[in-house]
Amino acid sequence: MKIQQITKNDIQQIIEARKQRQSEDLTLIDKRVQNIVERIKQMGEKAVYQYVEEFDQVKLDSIFVSEEEINDALDSLDQGMKDILNEAKANIERYHKLQKEKSWYTQEQPGTWLGQQVTPIERVGVYVPGGKAAYPSTVLMNVIPAKVAGVRDIIVTTPVGKGGAVHPMTIAAAKMAGATQILKVGGAHGIATLAYGTENFKSVHKITGPGNIYVARAKKYVFGDVGIDMIAGPSEVCILADDTGTPSYVAADLIAQAEHDELASAILVTDSHQLANQVQDEVYRQMEERKRKEILQHSILNQSAIYVTSDLETGFDLVNDLAPEHLELLLTNPFEQLSRVKHAGAIFLGEFSPEPLGDYWAGPNHTLPTNGTAKFSSPLGVYDFMKKSSVIYYDQSALIEAESKISRFADEEGLDGHAASIRKRFE
Amino acid sequence: MKIQQITKNDIQQIIEARKQRQSEDLTLIDKRVQNIVERIKQMGEKAVYQYVEEFDQVKLDSIFVSEEEINDALDSLDQGMKDILNEAKANIERYHKLQKEKSWYTQEQPGTWLGQQVTPIERVGVYVPGGKAAYPSTVLMNVIPAKVAGVRDIIVTTPVGKGGAVHPMTIAAAKMAGATQILKVGGAHGIATLAYGTENFKSVHKITGPGNIYVARAKKYVFGDVGIDMIAGPSEVCILADDTGTPSYVAADLIAQAEHDELASAILVTDSHQLANQVQDEVYRQMEERKRKEILQHSILNQSAIYVTSDLETGFDLVNDLAPEHLELLLTNPFEQLSRVKHAGAIFLGEFSPEPLGDYWAGPNHTLPTNGTAKFSSPLGVYDFMKKSSVIYYDQSALIEAESKISRFADEEGLDGHAASIRKRFE
Known part of the structure; x- marks a missing residue:
């Protein structure tokens, strides 16, 4: 993990280099995605079964998770994990209810009545990655805001595992959060199924949720015919710390982010040379203890960095140009510094607010704009599951x-x- | 203009037929858009000049409207039109200020502090169609919400006319509304210039505004690297009227919508046979008086229809499945019926609230979701020019x-x- 001393003049170059890092030629992927989507549009469910067989090596009898599978999944959940999911759900619900907008009207000019009517989207699809692992937090973070918004139909879709089953934890979380139906279709074919429907499945109006590059490009392809939340890139954290930062905490938080995948990125910005050196040592030490050490070799060494600035002001300039998905402020008085943050997905204040607290627990959404897109977009929220109509009356x-x-x-x-x-x- | 008597069972087929109407093969257009955008990304301003010469037949010295051109445009405006623009601006501002969200925080659980910080996007591009005509209302409806949001840089871009000049009305409206810069670049090359910048122009973070199919596809292509508002299709109105509707008003409002272009669509839904017949006669009569008669021949005859339902309930079902951009409720008690509307861009109540009132004057935005996308999206608003960051603190x-x-x-x-x-x- 390289330490680099930088000045204001270096910021532009750092940003450019990070943009390069992300750019790959998508022509081939887009072509394949287009074929998959158009084929499902034309042939319907037959094509869906074929793609599930081709990509997931499973012959399905039905694209739907059955009532029996749902009951089995709920039964298989131990009480401890059930309590945890319920408490997380309550936290997420409590926060998101505060986002719910009301309709309003105004009569400021004589003889006029203007308003804004806010109504839920009727039918929403949620993509949840799967296959080997289960991501119940993704389920909660997408389904709960939709539920709070008042969405009538919330359909979760997720890839099947080798045996043709969906991970029981995904099913249980979906049911507990309020999903109304669960599909066994992953990848670009999952997005196509949601967007255009089949003989047995009515298309949705909007699709949210993360996925691999095929899922991301499929979402972009269907955008316009249906709404989408965002096109998410690899996950990232930026930690801005002064000399009061605790090296072992900083290192642990960098590693937590970097363990997601090889392209994940963890950046420390600090005005303290000493902290930079101590964190570097700690990262190498702690990496050895982690299960996902091999992923960390890539993400920590190739995608991550420590930048030392002469003052906090330069640090904030870099942070705002990065517009990071997650930002931790490990500063003496983080609340006082909050207004200096111009662009970030989520901001974590002080040393007992590590980023994983936001992934699982605190309540705000963990679906956040990546790769600088916090300059123009927002965390997933209840507002993504509602829409507005203007109302105009003149006498x-x-x-x-x-x-x-x-x-x-x-x-x-x-x-x-x-x-x-x-x-x-x-x- | 065909009159068709329908029942609930016909609704699905009407919706499907209307979808077909819109679907064209975009492969060729997308290929050309991709070439234009990628070439500007690589070559910068040189490519921009080449495309302006190719598409607009103009050799530009600069892509920017000069201070002198701005002053001349403002001087050329007569006082009557200046007053009208200023009053429209005041109405639009007044409504949009009510949309501005505040940051908030909550401390519901002991030892925790959660919030939502709302900040303006810094740099926004507004596309305004141009060339032969000027669309000052488009300028106001895009620039004012950005200004209310607190956007620092608001850049308007619009095609140049044959002589290399931008229509003075567009320039004047942009300046009066608060635009900070005006570019002379239309089409897909205009969108590319905004999204990726040139040697002399810094890229923006989000692009809004309507345009032709090249502009729309270019917006979709750059989406993800920058934000966009929506991908707009042809304009449309749906009028739901009972037997209290005045035939000449209904006909005039259908025509007002249909005059936009050949693909524009105007639909009357009514439970009154008599009204249907009277409106049909009136439409043919009034069409003759209109300047854009040739356009109306296409849009009224090919894209528009009168549907007669046995009751208002079926009418509302059709309206909600259409999810029209503009909806007029010409009913006995329109306020009482408002809650039956589930999806629409803007809703106009009663017979003194014709749709053009919303295009120019009342205050709510005239940039609205078309082609059924009101099922998942909203009018352009201040919320499109701001973004949110979650804030998390645990002790x-x-x-x-x-x-x-x-x-x-x-x-x-x-x-x-x-x-x-x-x-x-x-x-």
Whole structure:
């Protein structure tokens, strides 16, 4: 894990280099994704079965998880884990309920009534990665905000394991969180199934949830026909620490992020040379104790870095240009520094708020904008599962007052039919 | 304009037929868009000049509208139109200020502090169609919400006319609304310039605004690297009227929508045979009086329809399945019926709230989801120009209380580094 001393002038180059790191040629992947999606659009469920057989080596009888499988999954869960899922659910629900917007109206101008009506999306698909491992936290973080929003149909889809079964933990979490149906279709074919439906499955209006590069590109491909949450890249953390940072905590948090996969990235920004050196040592020491040591070899050595700045101001400049998915502020007074953060997915304050607290427990969503996209997008939230309609009412006198002005405006744009629609009321 | 009597059972088929109407093979367009965008990414401003010359037949000296051009444009505006733009601006501002979200925090659990920090996007690009005509209303509807959000840099881009100049009305509206820079680059090359920048122009973080099919596909192509508002299709209105509807108003409003372009669509849904027949007559009569008669021949005859239902309930079912961009409720008690609307971009209540009132004047945004996408998306708003960051703080005792539960959860997902990051605090 390299330590690099930097100044303000180096920031631009660091950002550029990190962009390069992410760019790969997607032409071939996009072509394959397009074929899969278009084939399912045309052939329906037959094509879905074929792709599941091709990619997951399983011959399915049904694309749906059965009631029996759901009951078995719930039964197989030990009470300890059930309690943990329920407490996490309560925390996530409590936070997300605060995001729920109300419809409103205003009557500020005489004779007018303007409003914004907020309604849930009716039918939503949630993609959950699977196969070997289970990600119940992904299930909770996607299904609960949809439930809080009031979404009627919440369909989880996830790849089947080798035996044709979905991991019981995924099923149990989906059921506990409020999913209404579970599909056994992963990959780009899972996204196509959600977006366009089959003979036995009605298409959804929006798709959320993370996945591999095929899932991400399939989401981009179907975007427009359905809504999507975001196109997520590899996970990342940035820790901004001063000399009060505890080296072993910082190292543990960098490793926690880097263990996700080879492309995950963990960055420490600090104005303390001493902390930088101590963290470097600690990272190498702690890596040895970790199960996912081989992944860490890649992500820590190739994707991660320690940047030492002359002052905190330069540190904040770098952080804001990175716009990291996760940002830990391990500073003397983190609350006082919060307003200096301009772009980040989630911000963790102080040394007892490590990033995994947000992944599983605290309540805010763990689905966050990656790779600098926090400059223009937000964590997944209840707002992603609702939509707005404007409401406009003018009475006769209010429209009379505006008539000539609207007509002139419309004529200016060459749309005399627009002007006529107003004038017609007063002929 | 065909009149069709329908029942609930016909709705599915009507929706399917309308979907077909919109689907065209985009492979060729996408290929050309990809070439344009990638070439500008690689070659920068030189490629931009080449595309402007190729597509707009203009040799530009600079891609920027100059201070002199801005002053000339403002001087050229007559006082009447200046007042109209300023009053429209005030109406739009007043409504959009009500959309502005505040940051918040909560301390519901002991020892915890959770929040949602809301901040403006820093740099936004607004695409405005141009060339022959000017669309000052598009300028206002995109720039004002960005300004209300607190966006620092708002860059308008629009195609140049034959002489190398941008329409003075577009420039004046941009300046009055608060744009900070104006570019002379239209089409897919305009979107590429905004998304990736050039030697002299820094890329933006998000792009909004309508355009032709090349602009729409270019927006989809760059989505992910930058944010976009939506991919807009042809404009459309749906009018739901009972026998109290005034035929001449209904006809005028259908025509106002249909005059946009050949693909625009205007639909009347009513439970009154008499109204259906009277509107049909009126449409043919009024069409003759309109300047854009030739466009109306296509849009009214090919894209539009009158559906007669046996009752209002069936009417609402059709409306909700259409999820129209614009919906007029010309009913006896429109306010009482509002809650029956599940999906629509904007809803206009009663006979003195014709759709053009929303295009130019009332205040709510006229950039709305088309082609059924109101099932999952919203009007353009201040929320499109801001983003959220989650904030998480736990003190030591709160983290101790959660330690074993988070660790178990992380272990369950096979991420022992996540568990270690929590445990490390208490070793």
